[in-house]
Amino acid sequence: GDSVTQMEGPVTLSEEAFLTINCTYTATGYPSLFWYVQYPGEGLQLLLKATKADDKGSNKGFEATYRKETTSFHLEKGSVQVSDSAVYFCALGGSGGYNKLIFGAGTRLAVHP
Amino acid sequence: KAGVTQTPRYLIKTRGQQVTLSCSPISGHRSVSWYQQTPGQGLQFLFEYFSETQRNKGNFPGRFSGRQFSNSRSEMNVSTLELGDSALYLCASSFSPGQGPSEQYFGPGTRLTVT
Secondary structure (H helix, E strand, O other): OOEEEEOOOOEEEEOOOOEEEOEEEEOOOOOEEEEEEEOOOOOEEEEEEEOOOOOEEEEOOEEEEOEOOOOEOOEEEOOOOHHHOEEEEEEEEOOOOOOOEEEOOOEEEEEEO | OOOOEEEOOEEEEOOOOOEEEEEEOOOOOOEEEEEEEEOOOEEEEEEEEEOOEEEEEOOOOOOEEEEEOOOOOEEEEEOOOOHHHOEEEEEEEEOOOOOOOOOOEEOOOEEEEEO
């Protein structure tokens, strides 16, 4: 079945460091891809999305490009801040139809001053 | 616009009991999806409702059920609770104009503890 694999965390960085969180997927058809972020004690917030191959999603300095040839959707940010500390989830949508999302296991990011 | 609201935020139940969780979507959104989040299994899709009809279902036992009302508010019910049902239950709403996946907005979740 369809699935999402994320790099295991936690990822610990110093402020202003470069961030990459790897995400690869297995899917039939042409899924949409999403990154969600979860801050402590809160629900999920959509960070960015891409709906077709070569699309680049971006938001708040974060970017991810939908790479069909490598079935990847890696999340990047050039300079992280302490406030970016959270758990990041890569998700695949459109598998099984409608709004069902398949999530990766999540990657915890801790940014230190 | 007000966001997705879920009630209650915290709940403690005893094994064997049943529980009902409520979700109010963003105004104008017609689709409501439910997810279970646990440390061991991560985020798993339970079901989706659209215009009062269940149009997608995850791989959960029949003890998990839901419904949607004409105002798009949704409830999910878990009967005969088991210890393993302890989890954060998240609701997500979307406008969902077509069959493809649309942006979903999540509520803060209901933390269910089964003792």
